[in-house]
Amino acid sequence: MKTNFKLFNVVLLLLTLLFGQEVTAQKQYSYKSEPNDPLKTRIYTLDNGLTVYLSPYKNAPRFYAAIAVRTGSKNDPHDNTGLSHYLEHMMFKGTTHFGTADYAKEAPILQKIEDLFEDYRATTDEAKRKAIYHQIDSVSGVAATLGIANEYDKLVSVIGAKGTNAFTGSEQTVYINDVPVNQLENWLKIEQDRFANPVFRIFHTELETVYEEKNMSLDRDGDKVWEALYAGLYQKHTYGTQTTIGTIEHLKNPSLKAIHKYYDQRYAPNNMAVCIAGDIDPDKTIALIDKYLGTWKSHPVEHFVPQVEDPITTPIIKKIYGPDAENIAIGFRVGGIHTQDADLVNIVSKVLSNGKAGLMDLNLNLAQKVLGAGTAADVATDYSALILMGNPKQGQSLDEVKKLLMEQLDLVKKGQFADWLLPAIVNNMKMDRIKRQESINSRALGFADVFVTEIPYNDYVNETDRLAKITKQDVVDFANKNFTENNYVAIYKLTGEDKNVTKVTKPTITPVVMNRNAESDFLRDIKNSKPENVEPVFVDYKNDIKKLKLKSGIEALYVANKENKTFNLSFHFDMGSQNDKKLALAIDYLSYLGTSKMSPNKLSEEFYKLACSYNVSSSNNDIYVSISGLSENMNKALKLVEELLADAKPDQKVLDNMISDILKSRADDKLNKGSILRAMRMYGRYGAKNPVTNILSETELKALKATDLVKMIKGLNSFKHEVIFYGSQTPAELTSSINTLHRVPTTLKPVPARIKYPMLNTDQNKVFMVNYDMKQAEIVMLSKSVPFNKTEIPIIRMFNEYFGAGMNSIVFQEIREAKALAYSSSALYTTPEYPEENNYISSYIGTQSDKLPEAMKALFELFNNMPEAEKNFDAARNGLLNKIRTERITKTSLIGNYLEARKMGYKNDIRKDVFEQAPKVTFTDLKNFGETYLKNKKFNILVLGDVKKLDKKVLESYGPITELKLEDVFGY
Numbered sequence: 009m010k011t012n013f014k015l016f017n018v019v020l021l022l023l024t025l026l027f028g029q030e031v032t033a034q035k036q037y038s039y040k041s042e043p044n045d046p047l048k049t050r051i052y053t054l055d056n057g058l059t060v061y062l063s064p065y066k067n068a069p070r071f072y073a074a075i076a077v078r079t080g081s082k083n084d085p086h087d088n089t090g091l092s093h094y095l096e097h098m099m100f101k102g103t104t105h106f107g108t109a110d111y112a113k114e115a116p117i118l119q120k121i122e123d124l125f126e127d128y129r130a131t132t133d134e135a136k137r138k139a140i141y142h143q144i145d146s147v148s149g150v151a152a153t154l155g156i157a158n159e160y161d162k163l164v165s166v167i168g169a170k171g172t173n174a175f176t177g178s179e180q181t182v183y184i185n186d187v188p189v190n191q192l193e194n195w196l197k198i199e200q201d202r203f204a205n206p207v208f209r210i211f212h213t214e215l216e217t218v219y220e221e222k223n224m225s226l227d228r229d230g231d232k233v234w235e236a237l238y239a240g241l242y243q244k245h246t247y248g249t250q251t252t253i254g255t256i257e258h259l260k261n262p263s264l265k266a267i268h269k270y271y272d273q274r275y276a277p278n279n280m281a282v283c284i285a286g287d288i289d290p291d292k293t294i295a296l297i298d299k300y301l302g303t304w305k306s307h308p309v310e311h312f313v314p315q316v317e318d319p320i321t322t323p324i325i326k327k328i329y330g331p332d333a334e335n336i337a338i339g340f341r342v343g344g345i346h347t348q349d350a351d352l353v354n355i356v357s358k359v360l361s362n363g364k365a366g367l368m369d370l371n372l373n374l375a376q377k378v379l380g381a382g383t384a385a386d387v388a389t390d391y392s393a394l395i396l397m398g399n400p401k402q403g404q405s406l407d408e409v410k411k412l413l414m415e416q417l418d419l420v421k422k423g424q425f426a427d428w429l430l431p432a433i434v435n436n437m438k439m440d441r442i443k444r445q446e447s448i449n450s451r452a453l454g455f456a457d458v459f460v461t462e463i464p465y466n467d468y469v470n471e472t473d474r475l476a477k478i479t480k481q482d483v484v485d486f487a488n489k490n491f492t493e494n495n496y497v498a499i500y501k502l503t504g505e506d507k508n509v510t511k512v513t514k515p516t517i518t519p520v521v522m523n524r525n526a527e528s529d530f531l532r533d534i535k536n537s538k539p540e541n542v543e544p545v546f547v548d549y550k551n552d553i554k555k556l557k558l559k560s561g562i563e564a565l566y567v568a569n570k571e572n573k574t575f576n577l578s579f580h581f582d583m584g585s586q587n588d589k590k591l592a593l594a595i596d597y598l599s600y601l602g603t604s605k606m607s608p609n610k611l612s613e614e615f616y617k618l619a620c621s622y623n624v625s626s627s628n629n630d631i632y633v634s635i636s637g638l639s640e641n642m643n644k645a646l647k648l649v650e651e652l653l654a655d656a657k658p659d660q661k662v663l664d665n666m667i668s669d670i671l672k673s674r675a676d677d678k679l680n681k682g683s684i685l686r687a688m689r690m691y692g693r694y695g696a697k698n699p700v701t702n703i704l705s706e707t708e709l710k711a712l713k714a715t716d717l718v719k720m721i722k723g724l725n726s727f728k729h730e731v732i733f734y735g736s737q738t739p740a741e742l743t744s745s746i747n748t749l750h751r752v753p754t755t756l757k758p759v760p761a762r763i764k765y766p767m768l769n770t771d772q773n774k775v776f777m778v779n780y781d782m783k784q785a786e787i788v789m790l791s792k793s794v795p796f797n798k799t800e801i802p803i804i805r806m807f808n809e810y811f812g813a814g815m816n817s818i819v820f821q822e823i824r825e826a827k828a829l830a831y832s833s834s835a836l837y838t839t840p841e842y843p844e845e846n847n848y849i850s851s852y853i854g855t856q857s858d859k860l861p862e863a864m865k866a867l868f869e870l871f872n873n874m875p876e877a878e879k880n881f882d883a884a885r886n887g888l889l890n891k892i893r894t895e896r897i898t899k900t901s902l903i904g905n906y907l908e909a910r911k912m913g914y915k916n917d918i919r920k921d922v923f924e925q926a927p928k929v930t931f932t933d934l935k936n937f938g939e940t941y942l943k944n945k946k947f948n949i950l951v952l953g954d955v956k957k958l959d960k961k962v963l964e965s966y967g968p969i970t971e972l973k974l975e976d977v978f979g980y
Contacts, residue, residue, distance in 0.1 A: 035296050042469045047451055050290050051465055054298055055305040057278025062293055063285040065448055068896030069189045069542045071286025072171075072448040074475065075199065076456035077280075079274040080179040081254075082246040082390075083312055087264060090218070090254020091270045093176040095213050098267065100160050100174075100185065100815075106198075106530035109523065111207070114154040118209060121147050122264040125211075129261045138357040145518050152520035155209050157825050159531055161816040162883045163198050166535055167191035168890020171449075171814065176252050179312075179389055180460040184455070188894035189287045190539040193296055199204075200300040200860035201530070208264055212830035215262055218519060220784075220831030223251050223856055226509050227681070227782040229330035233499050234339055240497030241341045241393055244315035259485040277304040281459035285451035289595045317341065319607040320495040326806040328502040331781045334675035335404045337499045338396040338413060342490050343460045350387045351471075352486040353394050355478055358384035358433045359425055360396070360416055365432065365616035367416045367425060370609045372398075373433060374600060376665040378409055379672055381416075389461045393489065402672040406500050414493075414940040421487045423480060430483070434476045435619045439637060442572050446899070449733040461484060503679060505781060517879050519827040524877035535886070542891045546917040549906050556731075556739055560752045565903045566732035566739055573639040574899055575735025577646070579750075580907075581727055583759040589704050590722070594625040594717040599624060600662050601653040601718075611652065620645040628699045629762065629841070631724070639736045645750050654751050656721050658714035667709045667864050678974045681780055684954050685788065685976040688778060692790040692948040693848065694765040701979025702763065728756040736898045767792045767846050769944045775966030777958070778977060785857045785953030787864065789944045791849040796840050801918055802925035803849075808836050809884040811874065812851070816883060818875050822866060825854065829863040835870070837941060843913050849945060859959040864949075864966070871945065874938040881931045892923045926930065 024800040039050040052060040082089045104111045121144060141584045171186040187195045203441060227230040235251055242248025253259070281633045282297060320341065343349030361368040361383040362472045372381040379399040386393045396417065400411040419425060444450040451546055467474070556564040569575065585592035602608040620637030622645065633653070635645045677683035690698040704712075710920055770791045812835035823833040835851035849871075856865045897905050897917075909918065949966060952957065963969055 019702050023727060024109045026574060031144045035298070035707070037291075037298070039290075039294075040465070041133050042466050042766075046445060046464075047285075047469075049455070049465070051295075051963055052294050054277065056304055057276070057295075058301055058306075059296060059459055060297055061459070062285040062288060062290045062590050063448075063455070064288055064290060065285055065451065067446070068899055069287045069894045071192065071288050071449070072186050073184065073195070074283040074452040074456045074771045075203070075280045076177070076283060077181045078274055078279050078309075078460050079181055080177045081250050082178045083251055083274060084246070084271070085266065086250070086253070086441075087258070088266045088270075089250045089258045090252070091267055092181055092274075093252050093254065094215075094218060094262070095217060095267050095275075095479055096174045096176045096181050096960065097135055098208040098211065099202065099206055101206055101209050101211075101214070102156070102159050103530075103602075104207055105201050105205065106154050106163065106528040107207065107283070108528060109156055109526050111154075114151060114207075117147060117151040117154070118207065122153060122212065122268075125262060125264050125767075129263050131836060135420065137767045138497060139760060139844060141515050143473045143518065144212055148210070148522055149518055152210060153523070155523065156528060157210060157520070157522045157524075158816055159528060160198070160202065161814075162527075163531055163534055164195075164878070165814070165816045165883045165887035166890075167194050167198075168529070168887055168894060169195070170891055171951065172506045177317050177859055178247055178252065180456065182456050184453075186449070188542060188890055191890070192288070192293065193300075194534050194537055196296055196300040197686055198378050198494050198533070199339070200303065203254070203280075203305055206271065208267060209522060211848075212515075213520060213723070213825060214562070215259075216515070216828035217251065217721065217831055219822060220854075220856065222256065222259055222824050224831060224854065225253060225784045227784050229332040229501055232330060232337075233330050233501050233507070236326045237337050237395070237497055237499050237593070238500070240326060241320075241329060241339050242317060242391065244317050244743055245390060246315075247391065248390065252722045262420065274309060275510040276307050276309050277301065279303075279309040281420045283452040283455035283459070285455075293354055299762040312390075313915045318390070320497070322494055324497040325500070327502055329502050329506040331503065331681070332501070333679045333681055334406060334503050335389070335397065335399045335501045336409050336413075337501070339497045340394045340491050340495060341501075342392050342394065344390045345387050346389070346461055349486070349490070349692040350392055350477060353385045353392050353477055353567055354387065354484065355430065355433065355453050355475060355483055355601075356487055356491075357383045357394060357435050358362060358437075359420055359429060359483065362436065362616070363435060363614045364621065365429065367419055370415070370612060371416060371419075373413055373804075374608050374612065375664065376600070376669065377401075378404070379669055379676075379806070381413060382408075398677075402668055402675075405504075410498060417487070417582075421484060421491065423484045426613070426788075427480065430480060431476070432616050434472055434483045435718055436616065437475065438472050439574070440621045442479060442574060446571065490571065503890065507601045508509045510678060517828050520825075522821055522826050524821070524875065525879050529878055535727040535882075536793040542893045544919070544923055545896060545899050546920045546923075547902060549909070549916070552902055553883060553906055554739055556743055558731065558743060559747045560754055560756055561758070561796040562729065562731060562746070562752065564733055564746065566905065568738075568744060568900065569639075569734055569899070570628075573736045574637065575639045575642050575734065576636045577642065578632070578634040579725075579729050581633075581729045581733050581759065582629070582725070583762070584627045584629045584631055585702060586628045586699060586763045587760040589702060590712075590717070591720050592631070593704060593709075593722075594720040595624050595626040595631060596713075597663060597717050598652070598656060598721050601659065601721075602653070603651055604657050604837050605655070606651070611648065613647060618645055622649050628702075631863070633724075642735065642737065643745055643749065646745060650749055650751050653725060654722060656718050658718040660714040661830075663712060663714040663717065667712065670709065672707060674978070674980060678978060680783060680950060681786070682889055684780060684974065685786055685914060685950075685979065687789070688950045688952060688972075689788055689941045691972070691977045692776065692788060692950045693767055695978070696770050696976065698765055700977070703979060706980065713972045725750070725752045727759050729826065732900075732903050734903065738967075767848065768948060772946055773946045773949060775949045775951065775957060775963045775967050777953075777963070777969060777975065778970045779955045779971070780952050782952075782954055783856065784854060785860045785951060785958060786942065787855075787860065787952075788950040789849070789851040789867070789947040790950070791947045792946075793837070793847040793941055795846050796843050796912075798843070798912065798914060798918070799921075802837070802938055803929055803933060804837055804839065805888060805922050806885060807928055807934055808890050809879055810934060811870075811938070816880065816887075818877065818880065819851075819867070822870060822875070823863065827862070827866055828950065829853075829859050829866055833863075833867070835867065839912075842911065845940075849942060849947070857953055860951075861952075861962040864962070868966075871942045871968050873943065874935065876931070876935065878931050881934060885926055887931070888926055889923065892919050895919070921953045 554566040618641040832854040
């Protein structure tokens with residue numbers, strides 16, 4: 009690395025001699041950088057030890073910030089697991105200056121709550137514990153009258169931030185925001201106080217939120233698989249002995265004192281990094297960061313010393329039960345990120361599975377030997393893991409899947425993979441890296457990873473160059489050394505009841521006062537600040553997108569890529585499964601086919617060699633034939649796709665296999681709560697006949713002929729379609745490529761008519777229940793509203809911003825923050841997919857089964873008596889306007905924005921209407937909107953949960969109950 013030092017002392021001396029007067033020197037900052045770094049990153053270290061990564065990228069007048077703390081669940085005390093995650097939640101609760109109406113009065117009450125929690129923790133008698141918690145609840149209610157809930161969320165909303173969140177992992181806690189660049193100083197003021205003077209208020213309701221999060225994890229079979237896998241791989245290291253959320257026992261015995269101690273130990277600037285990418289001036293930015301965050305006080309932070317794991321000498325086999333479909337995961341442990349193992353395990357993972365030409369991709373997925381197979385390389389600071397995953401076909405055992413996965417690993421050990429594969433892997437990684445560089449999120453979060461894992465930045469920059477030096481023999485030697493028949497952990501995920509799951513029980517909590525119309529002086533100062541305005545830039549559909557006329561009357565929507573030599577090209581057909589069910593299936597079939605000259609394996613290999621990808625996809629309403637990759641290889645990739653579409657070779661055996669897999673996937677969907685809930689949503693909107701049930705029956709599937717589907721594939725290009733293009737080719741070059749290579753008839757056919765599904769009327773409340781073995785309950789409420797009217801978009805956006813979207817919304821504050829009734833809650837007034845359809849109300853609550861009555865009651869109260877909080881309204885409007893001012897729609901998003909506008913009948917960028925009309929919307933307008941469109945409305949209420957644990961009497965009080973079978977919601 010080179011270091012850039014400014015000779016300001018010399019300049020200061022010269023100025024003094026020349027002008028004979030006192031000169032005040034502006035502080036200069038040294039930084040490190042890499043000469044070949046395409047991100048132009050500067051790395052500073054402030055006097056207090058804070059590391060700062062700055063990467064300028066001028067795509068929009070915003071920046072993405074990740075504040076990374078080098079601490080996570082591996083650092084949690086053994087007797088207090090989950091502290092890192094607890095602390096992450098509490099860092100949103102305000103400080104001594106915001107989130108409080110009078111901190112001097114609030115502080116002793118908060119201390120009383122902390123002391124009570126220590127008493128609660130030390131008490132084992134359940135009756136006494138209950139009495140103490142009643143005290144905690146009572147005193148917390150008093151403290152809440154002096155607090156101002158969600159003021160951090162109001163602050164970031166006012167400055168126009170979006171994506172505000174945080175996450176905790178095994179070795180990091182990261183706080184993220186996407187902020188308008190003109191609000192940099194305000195954001196720094198907020199974060200300075202947030203991390204220097206945090207106050208852990210409203211703890212007992214947030215604790216309940218963490219309980220909900222734990223219960224959600226108990227309902228996710230995937231979480232249980234990973235927990236078991238890591239517990240087997242890491243029997244001494246806290247990667248495996250501790251989970252991020254923590255144990256139920258520790259969750260039931262929380263300690264604010266321990267959280268304060270953990271914060272004092274781990275949250276120091278010398279253990280933190282500020283990672284920023286976006287439209288910034290690095291010199292001005294570092295000066296402001298130093299001004300505010302340089303005030304943080306440093307102190308020694310204990311460095312984590314990992315436990316040394318014993319070798320695994322015999323296979324560790326575990327069985328996990330749950331309602332989801334069966335699968336298997338196999339893990340091998342290798343060295344951490346500071347060893348060569350990290351590079352080699354990444355390469356081995358790509359040799360096995362890279363999505364196109366890996367051994368599993370070709371030998372298992374494309375060959376249809378399993379329902380699905382893949383790998384993951386989990387590289388961490390102290391250890392890494394290679395993980396093999398597989399899903400069985402119908403009638404296939406997990407042992408058979410395991411055997412197939414291990415056989416692919418044996419091929420690596422024997423060196424039985426193509427010589428061209430390693431260079432192709434590196435080229436594709438370079439391509440992926442180029443695309444990630446276009447994202448300020450990826451840049452900032454990449455820096456956070458570099459900081460947390462303590463790898464030299466030049467290693468990060470030069471990763472692909474380093475990987476290119478790995479030889480086939482290196483890979484073979486590494487695989488033989490580290491992946492044997494005896495040193496793995498295998499987790500069999502079986503379908504069945506998990507009898508070991510115990511949920512975290514719900515304590516009694518009295519809703520706390522929200523003080524919505526109160527605001528601190530800190531918030532008032534931020535609102536009254538006058539940063540330099542950034543004017544909005546709206547999409548100009550006539551000038552920002554070029555329309556090219558191609559052969560056969562095809563139109564190309566063209567946007568130039570001026571940033572790098574990559575391209576994205578799609579043929580877009582305005583039809584999908586709602587136009588032709590068979591054609592949509594034929595599109596899926598195409599991914600398994602080759603041509604008369606090239607096998608499916610060979611075709612995938614050729615694309616991978618070109619560092620290009622192709623994808624043919626269908627949805628309800630669209631078909632896309634897409635190609636992307638390096639611009640220099642576009643014509644070669646396009647030629648391959650055209651040959652496949654024109655010369656696809658039918659294979660009945662492949663089709664029969666695919667149909668078998670479709671039927672297995674359908675059965676698996678009926679075991680997956682996410683799939684069930686999506687199907688229930690469609691049922692609630694449209695009834696039994698809806699886009700989800702618009703599928704070929706099993707009889708129809710089994711009657712399909714490969715030759716008929718291939719005929720449909722070959723006829724695809726005869727339908728009317730358009731070209732969507734973002735790339736570095738000129739309009740003339742694109743026109744020449746399409747006119748030369750795209751195989752179409754002279755005249756294109758119109759697309760078939762689309763099936764339209766009328767939305768169900770909601771004249772009365774109706775309850776629809778689906779039984780599922782889970783600890784939680786998930787509720788979706790849907791209500792048909794008035795026909796879509798584009799002139800109402802501005803007030804709809806304002807209403808949603810205020811009422812039900814995001815952490816500063818009324819619904820989130822009331823359901824989660826004040827009453828601790830759900831981890832996740834939202835309510836939106838939603839516009840339809842097509843302009844001829846109706847708007848509708850859509851709300852969601854994910855909560856414990858025993859909280860369902862209270863949660864539903866609270867949501868209906870909000871619908872029928874919307875709380876009036878003008879301060880929230882002002883924050884919502886300011887936030888919305890600031891987001892629009894600094895949002896820039898560029899690159900491929902330009903075309904996506906245009907296509908949506910064209911479909912919905914917008915003549916211009918609809919954000920322009922919102923920006924012009926939102927300042928005119930009054931709070932009275934918003935109240936009237938709620939009175940008109942939400943109050944006393946009737947709903948289709950869809951409830952997914954264990955019917956034995958749901959209170960049917962409560963549900964019946966809302967409307968008649970229909971217990972649906974899975975066949976009802978899926979249509980099979």
